[in-house]
Amino acid sequence: MKYEDIAEVLKVLAHPVRLSLIEIMLTKGPTNVTTMYGKLQMPQSTISQHLAKLKAAKIISGTRKGLEIYYEVVDNRTKAVLSSLV
Numbered sequence: 001m002k003y004e005d006i007a008e009v010l011k012v013l014a015h016p017v018r019l020s021l022i023e024i025m026l027t028k029g030p031t032n033v034t035t036m037y038g039k040l041q042m043p044q045s046t047i048s049q050h051l052a053k054l055k056a057a058k059i060i061s062g063t064r065k066g067l068e069i070y071y072e073v074v075d076n077r078t079k080a081v082l083s084s085l086v
Helices: 003-013 016-028 033-040 044-056 076-085
Strands: 060-065 068-073
Touching: 003 016, 003 076, 016 033, 016 044, 016 068, 016 076, 033 044, 033 068, 044 060, 044 068
Parallel strands: none
Antiparallel strands: 060 068
16 A cells, blocks of 8 residues: 555544544444434534545445445544554
8 A cells, every 4th residue: 555545544534523433433333324413413414524525535335224324434444543543
């Protein structure tokens, strides 16, 4: 892996809300926006914007179950970075 790739992942992760979202997904497993909203107490639109950035960086993926999408961390680099930080 190139340092440029690592730097791009770190840039996406360098926001408290995104770190909180990742932590929720790593703790609970696949999680929907409603659960994240309940934990963070911020507008769903804000959470959705941060999820979009994480998804664009291929750090998370979403799976539709009925009317909801459940998000989970799929990037092993992110899992390693957060486990070393926490």
